[in-house]
Amino acid sequence: MAITLTPVALQRVQRFVAETPGALGLRFGVTRTGCSGWGHVADLARERRDGDTVFEQDGISIFVDADSLALVDGTEIDFGKQGLSETFLFRNPNATAECGCGESFTTETDLA
Template sequence: MAVTLTPVALERVQRFLQHDPAALGLRFGVTRTGCSGWGHVADLARDSREGDAVFEQSGVRIFVDADSLPLVDGTEIDFARQGLGETFVFNNPNATAGCGCGESFTTGEA
């Protein structure tokens, strides 16, 4: 499988990368947080780490650490307007439940 970007998210990440030429791509993964256990994290990748899975889409590299990969493999990253703001939206097929506020999720593995 892979981690993919919708066309809207791809355009947004490309814009971020244009403003920060030192960035290698997008780093995507999870961290323990919230009431359900896992939260998605996305930031510009500053380095390539041992064990990273690297997916490439239209010239944008997506770096996922080995610990996060089983929890996010198959995720489609989208970008949407929500109310007055804009945010990345993670369509993660591994998420089996989420908390009420939408900040965190659980999987069958944890």
């Protein structure tokens, strides 16, 4: 069980955490959204919540809530250009399909 950051994503998160007073690390999970059902959510973590699983990578804590964990376990987070903007990119082995715009995904459980 793990969430990992590529070297580029790690550098970006380290910079965000260093520049944000009170930031503890990265909060990563999912929310219901889009045409496929689930959307990845990444933000700075400012607190540890009950039920969080915390992954550590090179001094960065990645907080994942209990409801999201099964849907994002094994995800590699990258950072790069997508179109004209820079954004986090998610390689989630649990995603079995994505909507046409790539904003949301489904899992095998959703298709059952």
